[in-house]
Amino acid sequence: MTRVPAVLLLIGIMTAAWALLILMIFVVFELIIPISAPSGASYAVELGYAVLKLVMAGAVGAVWLYSYFLMRDMFVRVKGLDRTPTPSSSGRTPS
Amino acid sequence: MPDAHKQGQPPVARPGGPAIAFALIISLDAVYVITGSPQTLALALTMVIAFAVGVYDDMRSLSGPVKVGMLFAASLPILLLHTYSPFPVFPFVGHLRLTVVYPLLVLVAVPVTANAFNMIDVYNGLVSGFTAIAVLPLLFAFLVQGDYVMASAALALLLTMLGFYLLHRNPAKIFPGDSGSLALGATYGALAIIGGMEVVAVVALLPAILNAFFVISSVGGLVEHRQMKKRPVALNGQFKLEAVREPGAPVTLARMLLSDGPLGEAAVVRRFFVLEAFASLLAVATFLLMGVRG
Numbered sequence: 001m002t003r004v005p006a007v008l009l010l011i012g013i014m015t016a017a018w019a020l021l022i023l024m025i026f027v028v029f030e031l032i033i034p035i036s037a038p039s040g041a042s043y044a045v046e047l048g049y050a051v052l053k054l055v056m057a058g059a060v061g062a063v064w065l066y067s068y069f070l071m072r073d074m075f076v077r078v079k080g081l082d083r084t085p086t087p088s089s090s091g092r093t094p095s
Numbered sequence: 096m097p098d099a100h101k102q103g104q105p106p107v108a109r110p111g112g113p114a115i116a117f118a119l120i121i122s123l124d125a126v127y128v129i130t131g132s133p134q135t136l137a138l139a140l141t142m143v144i145a146f147a148v149g150v151y152d153d154m155r156s157l158s159g160p161v162k163v164g165m166l167f168a169a170s171l172p173i174l175l176l177h178t179y180s181p182f183p184v185f186p187f188v189g190h191l192r193l194t195v196v197y198p199l200l201v202l203v204a205v206p207v208t209a210n211a212f213n214m215i216d217v218y219n220g221l222v223s224g225f226t227a228i229a230v231l232p233l234l235f236a237f238l239v240q241g242d243y244v245m246a247s248a249a250l251a252l253l254l255t256m257l258g259f260y261l262l263h264r265n266p267a268k269i270f271p272g273d274s275g276s277l278a279l280g281a282t283y284g285a286l287a288i289i290g291g292m293e294v295v296a297v298v299a300l301l302p303a304i305l306n307a308f309f310v311i312s313s314v315g316g317l318v319e320h321r322q323m324k325k326r327p328v329a330l331n332g333q334f335k336l337e338a339v340r341e342p343g344a345p346v347t348l349a350r351m352l353l354s355d356g357p358l359g360e361a362a363v364v365r366r367f368f369v370l371e372a373f374a375s376l377l378a379v380a381t382f383l384l385m386g387v388r389g
Contacts, residue, residue: 005355006352006354006355006366007352007366007370009351010302010348010351010352010370011369013305014301014302014370014373014377015377017301018298018301018377018381021297021298022186022187022381025185025186025187025188025294026186026187026188029185029191030187030188068305069312072308072312072313072346075346075351075354079351079355080340080354081338081340081344081350081351081354082340082342083340084342
């Protein structure tokens with residue numbers, strides 16, 4: 001269990017969440033959405049590009065959301081919230 | 096109702112929602128009369144509808160999904176009065192054209208913010224102090240942009256919250272109830288949408304959003320705190336709050352903050368305020384980055 005204060009860890013998580021949000025917005029709206037089919041492409045090619053952009057944006061969104069699950073689970077693990085305290089771990093000597 | 100976190104569980108007045116709603120109606124109507132702006136009218140109507148849902152919740156205790164469903168109605172004034180711009184601004188990206196998707200986002204955004212505020216209304220002074228801090232980056236952004244109508248509305252929310260905080264802080268003399276917290280959340284969401292500060296608001300609300308996300312993802316859905324099978328936080332013999340160390344207990348921000356050891360209620364609330372102050376700084380940074388085009 002880490003000795004880093006919970007507030008500091010949560011500030012770190014918030015900063016990461018903020019950076020990931022900005023990065024996700026940039027990747028989706030600046031890199032994926034502007035992708036366009038070559039001029040004069042057939043309807044099927046245009047549709048293929050649209051589906052590809054949707055899948056890519058969905059994948060980025062899923063990775064972004066999954067990163068939040070990871071941060072939650074990482075905090076629970078490093079702070080030992082998932083471990084039930086035992087008498088021996090509380091420092092008491094058995095009578 | 097009894098204050099469950101205090102020795103002897105002293106009775107505390109509830110709900111304070113009507114006082115909050117009354118103060119907001121008076122101040123927003125004053126801005127409307129002076130400016131004639133439909134923006135403040137939409138803001139006031141959104142708040143009133145969310146407040147009405149909250150009053151019903153205070154009396155009948157609605158389930159999570161029903162509450163969210165009813166709160167969709169609170170978004171309607173913004174859509175019907177067309178007091179939104181479907182061209183939101185994002186950092187490094189600039190203006191986006193979301194004419195089809197944006198009205199759907201408006202419909203979802205107000206219930207989301209209202210519920211996020213409702214979910215952090217767990218300790219004396221928390222939701223009122225949290226709102227007062229969270230509204231500061233919006234007020235800053237409106238003033239810098241020269242949007243004095245929205246700045247006045249943000250100031251009305253700030254002053255209402257500061258007044259209410261004096262009675263709500265530890266030891267509380269009044270609780271806002273669902274009518275108060277839902278009205279506050281809806282007003283905040285409407286302020287962000289109508290003022291075109293959606294991303295700034297999302298960042299300013301990161302602690303509340305992360306709390307909602309962590310709770311929903313660990314409990315497996317929208318569950319009222321009364322209906323949670325395992326408690327995230329318990330009160331020990333010294334009337335201090337401590338995190339429940341058990342697999343499967345809901346992961347709330349309060350439980351995370353208490354992972355260092357037991358704390359008094361006022362100390363937990365101070366830590367929440369530290370997180371919210373940091374999120375507000377990130378929100379100001381986001382606003383400044385909105386001028387940067389990729």
